[in-house]
Amino acid sequence: MGRSPCCEKAHTNKGAWTKEEDQRLIAYIKAHGEGCWRSLPKAAGLLRCGKSCRLRWMNYLRPDLKRGNFTDDDDEVIIKLHALLGNKWSLIAGQLPGRTDNEIKNYWNTHIKRKLLTRGIDPQTHRPLSAAAALTAGLPSPARPPTVLFARPAPSEDGGHSSGGGSADHAPRCPDLNLDLSVGPPCSPPKTPAAAASTPTSQQQQQQRTTTICLCYHLGVRSGEACSCKSPSPAAAGFRFLRPLEEGQYI
DNA sequence: AAGGTTAGCAACCGCGAATTA
DNA sequence: TTAATTCGCGGTTGCTAACCT
Structure with a gap:
């Protein structure tokens, strides 16, 4: 067409x-x-x-835009979300009120990429740069071995964006990572048409009422993207359920 | 002071998804 | 069901100010 x-x-x-x-x-x-x-x-x-x-x-x-510099906290949130979501700038922007996807994308390309490189971390994979890569990038080798912060399967490894990456059978690369990225109170429930159309069953409703939501679902990630959840139903088994934040709690 | 280079940002382009008829 | 239309996203480009030589 x-x-x-x-x-x-x-x-x-x-x-x-x-x-x-x-x-x-x-x-x-x-x-x-x-x-x-x-x-x-x-x-x-x-x-x-x-x-x-x-x-x-x-x-x-837009009147609700926040102009001005990003804080270090903003940086860390962006890095965490990028590790989880990849270049889904609109989703990342959704977690930073007052910031736009374009702004975050520009900020990533001009500041955070460099920041990660100086830490010896590949900004795309969030994994340590090899010494050779660091050398070719013209960067000094880190004083101590870099720590993997937020590892996401490299595209070359899984053949592209996520087909099951991050699922339970992939051992976590950084067990100490506590990525509580639950969506806090300021955000409204999922509004995507698909989400709205999927009328939850009573079992699903109960599950959602009790304690858990899927971050990716909440962010509007469709299956096959960053979310490893394969099921068409957000409440079905296989979702990574995250405990919602307490009132006033922030990422 | 002038010219060249780099960094940062605003805006454009092309594509896929979603919606409509 | 399908084609047309609209929207939104991500990648890329181009302009400009700051910096360097």
Whole structure:
């Protein structure tokens, strides 16, 4: 099936947004709310394509965005989530209120990658760099043998993204790792259509009521992605259930 | 001071997923 | 059921300010 272009490229502006364009977009969304990005530019009097408007709003104009530097705690959360999820920037951003996926992606590429490399850790696999790799990267060998922080199967090892990686039959590479990444109170329950459509059985409801949720399910990870859960039902056996955080508890 | 290089960030592009008709 | 449409994501590019020589 073909794809129509997202917009009439001949009649759209490109490049940096002007203040006037920003104001128009903000005013329109304040008046009408988000959504229907395709028709928004015309309705708002903008010579931009809908994708561009959405991106500008999501990454720059949203009032709830937190501008400014990342803290060391933010860094560690990002590293942990990246170890678990890989390059799922939108999922990672979902755990950092006020941060956008684009911002985190940029921050990862410009800061955290380097930070991990200086620790002697491969930013993609979260495993120690070999001495040779460290040398070719132009980095000094670590003073002490690097510790594996958050190991995820390397793509070359499992043939790509996750098919069962992290399941019970894979012994943990770092047994001391306590990755409690449960989603805290600020986040709402799963809202993906698939999740919403899967009406839980009474047994499932009871299981969810009692104590446990699957982080990956909660984050909206579909089966076959980062989550090792193979079952179509989030409450079915095989999920890694994590205890929800206490009130006020934070990752 | 001028030119070159690097780092950081905003924005674009292409694709797949989800939704709609 | 299927094709068309829209949305959202991740990778990449390009601009610019800061830094270096």
